[in-house]
Amino acid sequence: MSQQLLEVVDVSCERGGRPLFKPVSFVLSAGTALHLEGDNGAGKTTLLRALGGLSSLAQGQVLWCGVPVAELAPNFKSEWLYLGHALGLKDELSAFENVQLSAALAGQVLSRDQTLHALAAQGLKNRAHLPLRVLSQGQKRRVALARLQLAHAKLWLLDEPFVALDSDAVLALQLLLQQHLAKGGALIFTSHQAVQLGVDLQSLRLQA
């Protein structure tokens, strides 16, 4: 049995004092992925944000490698990566600067070659030094994917990662996720599309 990374016990979230979904429990071990499903407004984003530590849980407990998250030293966060609807990229900075900056914020120092290589792998080789505002929505998401490609984080929390990507980029992202899982990472994502990752994909449907 592979190593157990994340354990979520009886967790639920509130929005405006109203519980969003019935409490959920699941376990993620190294190399497994969880597809979070639910109708619009079911609380997928809220749950992801709460797991990531951006908002508080209404009840329940989250354990990372067997230890409750609240008791861990803050640097465990460098093992997690959250990517939400808003990408946190700056329009005034180039793709290259954006990738380096968001890596620095996550506690990772990237060399120039690493960054350029990752951008080239996302098909942005000639656009690495253009300001982000001249890139299209899909290209911006590809910049965020270049960041993903370089991340050392073990657990990825991705909110709608497939939105606004063309079919090539969807394939590229699927490949990226597969590589991440093959390296022993874990993944939680939300998506309204059916996703093929070639591994056994748990899925969890949030219900009110």
Add this chain to the structure above:
Amino acid sequence: MNIFFTVVVRDLRLALRRKTEVLSALFFFVVVAALFPLAIGHEPAMLRQIGPGVLWVGALLASMLALSRLFEVDYRDGALEHMLLSPHPLWLLVLGKITAHWLLSGLPLVILAPVLGLQLNLSADALALLSLTLLLGTPVLSCIGAIGAALTLGVRGGGVLISLLVLPLFVPVLVFGAGAVQALSSGLGAQAHLSILLALLLPALFFSPWACSAALRIALE
């Protein structure tokens, strides 16, 4: 500690690619200082008397102009989420942002003030002291202002709300900043005023990043 400089450089770089914001605050300061002699009359004694106060009020209002955008932009594009989730301590990142804000909206005022003071007929001693008080006082404005900006994050009409929250807290800085120059010209030393400004600066530097972090966590929840 490295991440502190990373954040400072990032914010400075962002501002340099969006120059209008920085320049408009500076221009505002210049215009305010230039309007007073026009409106009040050009009597040298009168100008010398009101000069320090005018420059201080101008500096205070100018440093407020950029406040509402201190965290707003990062909030809207999601960068603030990444800061909260960073393994680095949030207060250090916030301190970097406050420092960058001061470098962009406080330091230029410190440098410009003696030039504008000349047209208000201030003596060389008074000009030097005025710059010194601004050097000690404007970081306090940035620190207190940042708390206001963090508290009003995501609130509609936040800009006006910041002014209401923060302006009363700016009063001591204004009183002792402008008072120092007046104390000098009336023959009293400015020592006491400068000590009090320093005594305002140190706790502001210490508590502001911490208070901002707490407010930002609440704003993002």
